[in-house]
Amino acid sequence: MRNPVPELLDEVLRECADDDGGALHDSIPELAEADPDRFAIALCTADGTVYASGDAEHRFTIQSISKPLAYALALADRGIETVLEHVGVEPSGDAFNEISLERSGRPRNPMINVGAVTTHALIGDPEWSLAERDERVRSGLSAFAGRELEIDDAVFESERSVASHTLALAYLAHSQGKLDGEPHDAVDGYIRQCSMLVDVRDLAVMAMTLAGGGRNPVTGEQVVPVWACTQALSVMATCGMYDAAGDWMSRVGIPAKSGVSGGVLGALPGQIGAGAFSPRLDDVGTSVRGEQAFARMSSEFGLHLMHAPEVATHVLYGVVEPDTDGDGLREVQLQGTMHFAAAEAALRELEGLPDDRSPVVLDLTRVVSASAIGRRLLTEAVERMRADGRDVRVTDPDSVLGG
Missing domain, CATH: 3.30.750.24 (STAS domain)
Incomplete structure (x- = not known):
């Protein structure tokens, strides 16, 4: 028998491929040079089987998709009480790069930039050097993907050259006592985190690792504890798609995180991990084709989180x-x-x-x-x-x- 799942993914890809809406992200010069016609989707099952369609071999920088993964690493390394002292969990209703702080000065959640930089600084041991923390992040995200990840130096330098706004956010959090260490170090480390190269298969495996309680379905490695995944998935579900999180959850119903390079990661607990990539973005920074692909998979494959099976x-x-x-x-x-x-x-x-x-x-x-x-x-x-x-x-x- 020929497995019909690859054909279903091919069908979803074809149905969404004609949409040329959206635009490339141009605030990071290197991302503005991306091929706008690239498009790929992938699924990973609980036993590590990966299905992919389209430009699945094409690699791109992970960008903000790294945020829930880094949050899970910080939780595992420092514990939930310490992390919650520095970063909240409430939806902001703001764009990803807004000044979104509580009255206490705590960033509202780890999915917006100011919260993500603060979260990055919590990974590893407080006494670690910048290089040690960078390696912990790289090796941690590699463990989520099930392979060794590399940094795109060109994107890193390009993003770093326009990081003044992110640096200002970091100094603001630092002034409120919520950012550990030096703001410049935290921002440099965060940009390196965002500059790691992945493909849609990596996103699907990373998502299934989150959806499977922290166990990588391909390697079998327990990357982070189950409770850290529960916390990360919860925050991703409510905050991962920024000021469109409510619309995404009601229509698509898969906890997800987008990135400005055009990637989208979605994790449905206990069922599947999914990844999509297409560089043209909508007004809130989400891949136009990626969003459509997720909406179709949710509807046609019965993957909405609130559509509970009658077990x-x-x-x-x-x-x-x-x-x-x-x-x-x-x-x-x-x-x-x-x-x-x-x-x-x-x-x-x-x-x-x-x-x-x-x-x-x-x-x-x-x-x-x-x-x-x-x-x-x-x-x-x-x-x-x-x-x-x-x-x-x-x-x-x-x-x-x-x-």
Whole structure:
């Protein structure tokens, strides 16, 4: 059988390729020289399979797409309390380069430039040199991508030559006691962070690493803790698309981050990571074709975050009554993924079993995985049934419940 997924991506690419709207980003001279007709999209699955269409081999600088990844690194290195002391999590409603500070002087979130520079300065050990922090960022983003990333020196120098506004933001945050270290060092490091070269496959793998709780699906490396991904995805969902974040979330429904080179990264927790690239940008700095491609994938592939599958109502595969096969056992067969809602539905099935003292077999053969709360609820259900005097046996060939 020929896998239809590549053809679906090709179809999305074709449907969006004729739109010539938008313009190249011209405030960074090197980006104004990009080929406006480049276009590529990619998907990465939870097991590390990557599908791509279009100019997938073309590399471009990551720019602001690095912000949620750097935020996750800062959280992992310094802890959430320290990071929250320096950078907030509220949507700003402002463009990416605005002066957007709370009354305390804290940048409103890590997705706008002033918050991103502040976040960059929190990565690694406070006593590290600029070179040590740069290497931590490079190696950290490389771990997200699953390969060693390089810096585009030409873009770095071009961006650095027009960085006076970013430098002013850094000095403002520093004057409020929210930026660690020297503003010039933080801005230089942040620009190097933005100048790393990636392609759409890298974006898709990076996104799936975030969507998969910090584990790179290709290399298997745990890049950052699960909780850091939860925090980064939450902020990306509400702040990642700047003053268009609400419109993006309602229409596309995939937590995402854009960059002025034309890239877009999207991470749907537990399902897919996605990347798109096309250099023409709309008024808020998002790739016009990239936005259209994400909107089509969301609609046609059923990827909207708020479109929840009805897994909890289908948790019961079946019940084999004691007299059906003559073995005297009542078998309760569960299926699917045991998160809270699914486990709760299973508990009600167990709670409603006849109290006829027939031995109960809880069959988890068809259960593919269980969250921590799912394991806890099912384990407690077994223990409580046994405490009530019932003979309960568990069939768990894949150790879903642990132990």
